[in-house]
Amino acid sequence: MKPLPDFDMVLFGGTGDLAMRKLLPALYQQVKAGTVSPASRILAAARRKLSRAEFLDLAEASCKPFLGEAYDAATWKAFAERVSYFSVDAQDAASYAVLGEALGQHPDRVRVFYYSTAPEFFAAISAHLGNAGLITARSRVVVEKPLGHDLESSREINDAVGQHFAERQIFRIDHYLGKEPVQNLLALRFGNVLFEPLWRREWVQDVQITVAEQLGVEGRGDFYEHTGALRDMLQNHLLQLLCIVAMEPPTGSDPDAVRDEKLKVLRSLKPFTPMDVATKTVRGQYKAGAVGSGPVSAYVEEPGVAPDSRTETFVAVKAEIDTWRWAGVPFFLRTGKRMPDKLAEIVINFRPVPHPIFGEAAHGGRANRLIIRMQPDESMRLYLVAKQPGDAMTLQPVNLNLDFAESFRARRLEAYERLLMDAIRGKLTLFVRRDEQEAAWRWVEPILENWASSEERPKYYTAGSWGPAASSALLSRDGLAWNEED
Ligand SMILES: NC(=O)C1=CN([C@@H]2O[C@H](COP(=O)(O)OP(=O)(O)OC[C@H]3O[C@@H](n4cnc5c(N)ncnc54)[C@H](OP(=O)(O)O)[C@@H]3O)[C@@H](O)[C@H]2O)C=CC1
Numbered sequence: 334m335k336p337l338p339d340f341d342m343v344l345f346g347g348t349g350d351l352a353m354r355k356l357l358p359a360l361y362q363q364v365k366a367g368t369v370s371p372a373s374r375i376l377a378a379a380r381r382k383l384s385r386a387e388f389l390d391l392a393e394a395s396c397k398p399f400l401g402e403a404y405d406a407a408t409w410k411a412f413a414e415r416v417s418y419f420s421v422d423a424q425d426a427a428s429y430a431v432l433g434e435a436l437g438q439h440p441d442r443v444r445v446f447y448y449s450t451a452p453e454f455f456a457a458i459s460a461h462l463g464n465a466g467l468i469t470a471r472s473r474v475v476v477e478k479p480l481g482h483d484l485e486s487s488r489e490i491n492d493a494v495g496q497h498f499a500e501r502q503i504f505r506i507d508h509y510l511g512k513e514p515v516q517n518l519l520a521l522r523f524g525n526v527l528f529e530p531l532w533r534r535e536w537v538q539d540v541q542i543t544v545a546e547q548l549g550v551e552g553r554g555d556f557y558e559h560t561g562a563l564r565d566m567l568q569n570h571l572l573q574l575l576c577i578v579a580m581e582p583p584t585g586s587d588p589d590a591v592r593d594e595k596l597k598v599l600r601s602l603k604p605f606t607p608m609d610v611a612t613k614t615v616r617g618q619y620k621a622g623a624v625g626s627g628p629v630s631a632y633v634e635e636p637g638v639a640p641d642s643r644t645e646t647f648v649a650v651k652a653e654i655d656t657w658r659w660a661g662v663p664f665f666l667r668t669g670k671r672m673p674d675k676l677a678e679i680v681i682n683f684r685p686v687p688h689p690i691f692g693e694a695a696h697g698g699r700a701n702r703l704i705i706r707m708q709p710d711e712s713m714r715l716y717l718v719a720k721q722p723g724d725a726m727t728l729q730p731v732n733l734n735l736d737f738a739e740s741f742r743a744r745r746l747e748a749y750e751r752l753l754m755d756a757i758r759g760k761l762t763l764f765v766r767r768d769e770q771e772a773a774w775r776w777v778e779p780i781l782e783n784w785a786s787s788e789e790r791p792k793y794y795t796a797g798s799w800g801p802a803a804s805s806a807l808l809s810r811d812g813l814a815w816n817e818e819d
C-alpha cells in the first residue's frame with residue numbers, strides 16, 4: 334500500500350464507542366501496514382479530563398478485543414507514539430486553545446477533523462474550529478451518521494458545517510461504501526462487458542437487498558428510540574447499496590461522476606403516497622426470542638426503551654425506480670435487528686428463460702441469480718443451471734463462486750480503514766455528497782410521516798426470525814420470495 338501523506342487527525346469523540354471499536358483500530362492497522370509516517374499524529378479529543386497515559390491505557394484495553402490477532406505490543410507502542418489526548422468541551426471555545434497550539438506546529442499538513450460525537454455538536458465544533466482559524470486549505474472533516482433525523486435537520490447540520498468547510502472538504506461517511514464487495518460490484522458492473530446488457534428491466538426480475546443483524550441495540554437504547562431502523566440503516570446504507578446496483582455507468586471514476594449517477598437514482602425513486610406506505614412498507618419490532626444459542630429479551634425491555642415504544646427494529650420496503658432501465662422492476666430492501674444471522678447481501682434475480690425446453694422445474698429455484706455477499710463471507714455467486722453428469726438430461730443449479738478470501742490472499746481492509754485512508758488522501762468517491770443525502774431523506778420522509786401519524790403499531794416478530802410475516806407478504810404479492818440461500 335502506498336504511504337499516506339503526513340497528517341494530523343483530530344478525533345472528536347475519541348473516548349467513544351465508535352472510536353474504540355472502529356476508528357482507533359483502523360488507524361492501528363495502518364500503522365501496522367506501514368502507511369502512517371512516524372511524523373503523523375492522531376489527536377484524540379473528548380470532554381472528560383484524562384492524561385495522555387490514562388487515555389492510552391483506556392484505548393489499549395478497549396481496542397485490544399477488536400484487534401484480535403492483529404494486536405501486538407510492539408505495533409501498539411509504535412501506534413501510541415503517534416497519539417495524544419486533549420480535553421475539549423465541544424461547546425466551550427476556550428477549551429480548543431490547547432488543540433490549536435498542537436495543530437499550529439504543522440500548519441501545512443493534511444488535517445482531518447473526524448466528528449465522532451453526537452451530531453448536535455457538529456455545528457459548535459465547526460464554528461469553534463473556524464473561529465480559531467484551525468481550518469486550513471488542506472483540512473477535511475469527516476462527519477458520522479446520522480446527519481439529522483429528517484430532511485430539515487440534515488439541512489441545518491449541513492448548513493452549519495458548510496459555513497466553515499467547502500463541500501469538497503466534507504466527507505460524509507457511510508461505512509457500507511467502504512466494504513470490499515460493494516466496490517467489487519462496481520468492478521463487476523463497469524469492468525466487465527458481460528453483465529451490462531443484462532442489467533436492466535428486460536432481464537432483471539427483481540432485486541433484493543438484505544442487511545440483517547443478530548445484535549440488538551447493544552446498550553444504545555436511548556439513541557435507537559429516536560432513530561429506528563429506517564433512519565439508522567435504510568435511509569443511508571441500504572439506499573447507497575441500491576444506488577450502486579441501479580446507477581448508470583459513470584463517465585469516469587472521479588468522485589462527482591460517480592456521485593452524479595447515484596444522485597440520479599435517488600431522484601428517480603418513485604415517491605410514496607400514503608397508500609403506498611400502507612402497502613409497500615413493513616415496520617417491525619422484535620419481541621423476546623432466541624438468537625444463536627441464547628434467549629434474548631424484547632426490544633421494549635432494553636435499557637432506555639419506552640415500554641410502549643413504537644420504534645421499528647425492522648423495516649422492509651418495495652422501492653421502484655422510474656427510469657427506462659428499471660421501470661417495473663421491484664427493489665426489495667429489508668434490514669432488522671435480532672435476526673437469525675448476520676447477513677448482508679444483494680440478490681439480482683434474472684428472469685426465467687422465455688421457453689423452458691427442459692421443463693419448468695429445471696429452470697426454477699436458484700438459477701439465473703447473482704448474489705453479492707458482504708457478510709458473513711465476502712463473495713459473489715452466479716447461479717446457473719448445468720446438466721448433471723450421466724445418461725439423463727437432468728439439470729441442476731450450480732454456482733460460480735468468487736470467494737474473495739480464497740481468491741485474494743492479501744489482508745482485506747475493514748470498511749473504516751479504507752474510508753479513513755481515503756479521507757486522508759482527499760478521495761471523495763466513497764463519501765456521500767450533500768444532494769445525495771438530501772434526496773435520500775426526501776424519499777423516506779413520507780414513510781416517516783405516515784408512520785408517525787398512524788395509530789398502527791409496528792408488527793411484532795420473534796427475535797431470531799426473519800421479521801414479521803408481512804415482510805414475506807410484501808414479496809408474495811408479486812409472486813416472489815426473499816432469497817433463502819446459504
Ligand atoms: N457506535 C457505533 O457503532 C456507531 C456510531 N455512529 C455515530 O458516531 C457518533 C459517535 O457514536 P459513539 O461513539 O457510539 O458515541 P459515544 O456516546 O460512545 O461517545 C460519544 C463521544 O462524544 C464525546 N462527547 C460527548 N459530549 C461531548 C462534549 N460536550 N464535548 C466533547 N465531546 C463530547 C464523548 O466524550 P466523553 O467520553 O468525554 O463524554 C465521547 O467521546 C454518533 O454520531 C453516532 O451516531 C455511527 C455509526 C455506528
Ligand SMILES: O=C1O[C@H](COP(=O)(O)O)[C@@H](O)[C@H](O)[C@H]1O
Binds near residue numbers: 508546548565677
Ligand atoms: O451504521 C450502523 O451500522 C451497524 C451495522 O454495521 P455492520 O457493518 O456491522 O453491518 C448497526 O449495528 C448500527 O445500528 C448502525 O448505526
